[in-house]
Amino acid sequence: MSAKPSKAPEVAPQDMNAVRAAKERKLHELLAAGVDPYPHVFKRSSRLAPLAEKYAHLKDGEVTTDEVAVAGRIMALRNNGMFIDLRDPNGKIQLFSHKDNTPESEMKKLETVDIGDIVGAKGIIRRTPRGELTVNVKEFTMLSKSLLPLPEKYHGLTDIEQRYRQRYLDLIMNEESRNVLRTRSKIVTGIRKHMDALGALEVETPILHPILGGASAKPFVTHHNTLDTNFYLRVAPELFLKRLVIGGIADSVYEIGRTFRNEGISPKHNPEFTMIEGYHAYMDYNDMMDHVENLVQAVVKEVHGGLKVPYGDYEIDFSGPWPRKGMLELVTEATKIDFLHFDTADKARKAADDLGISTPPEVNWGQIVEAVFAEQVEPTLIQPIHVTDYPMDISPLAKTHRSNPRLVERFETFVNTWEIANAFSELNDPKEQRRRFDLQVAAREAGDEEAQMLDEDYVAALEYGLPPTGGWGMGIDRFCMLLTNSSNIRDVICFPTLKPKK
């Protein structure tokens, strides 16, 4: 391009604030000088964190003859650019430019450098008398000229909405945000490592589901054009994973993946969230309790170093063994009422009413027990506990309890009043499964939007034979909230769902 110095930026002035205009001007100065403000590559001799380690022994004021090439984002300029704070994802270093040791050509480049630019620098490394590890700049390279100003350096970006909408800015400015999302990554890696060590096979199953299944939830609906068919975005991977166990691809399979529920958004609910589900042949829900406990402990230890984790006003102690208590038993402890004594929904409803928990007439016995449990027991479950033996009414995919036909072999693990895991001995009797589906379909026809659909192919798969299988699922996002002391699920999601602006 013809590099002619241009005073006037190419963008209409009314579209820019003064800060941007100054940056545009500097960009033009670079172009005019024949400098590419967006070069293709820069060879670093080291990242910043290893440098800090390598030179930790340098005393204040000590100078080396070691030449380094470093790169990162400029976070601060002091003394008209004599001191630059450079940062990369894991470290920081100071750049020092002074006419006594920096060539005039490089000193000149400082005039086109702003806070927020990505730059590279070469020079010898030293520690200043005030103790800052520093590169004495011999050569400057603009690596990416920024055109927008960074948020205020001291307070950072605090506007919660903007932090989620422009997560990149939040990440540039807030160490805490970077750390929370890094911890999430570590948690997922830790889970995967634990599962792989067990010999479980990681698989991927469809997100586009022609038939809703695997959980009671309201779905998103989407459309495939050439098939001219609507699909649901999955609310759970469950039925496909069990098909794989039927197929014998492995004794243990698991999937970590995005799941979608078209329900309210809250500090604990994002419309798309990440679950892990695992299925293990020849095991039952007792084995799953051991499994969930081991896995959670392994990951907590890996992320936190120990098993005690602060959350809000509490300290969660993940050391085991975690108590295992029946849901009905817990309800009885809390209410002095044994709901197993009520053989009809009406009797249970009356007892719930007396507790101030009203339920609509169409709900069944299990749903009433669940409502009482949610109201009276859940808020007390701070430390890890496996709540076992759920009503069959609310568990259409779980195997009937071996000692009580009204219950199923299911448990949910609670921590900090939240359900973090849900597991059962999988129902593998095809006739019983069909009967359960029929009940769901009836509930759906009676207006229960969240009741499950009959999946003929899944029943057919069961008819070929699913081994006795233990299955479990865990919401990764909430688990991450617990381990990062986050009070909002959005903090542990890189790009949480927001209403589009305007």
Added chain:
RNA sequence: GACCGCUUAGCUCAGCCGGUAGAGCAACUGACUUUUAAUCAGUAGGUCCCGGGUUCGAAUCCCGGAGCGGUCACCA
């Protein structure tokens, strides 16, 4: 979905009983030069979220709307 709250410069925030817009950072001009939120002097920067209304006069009061947050309801 209901209730409550917030929204002012690029960012962080003031703005009283209604009298016509302020600071710090960032930017610009200059000074200074081993700083650590550098310092000093000066300059520029506004759809006060949007739309109505009341008023001589609205960032401020009233009504409606939007986005976000908190609480509750449902869900994991």
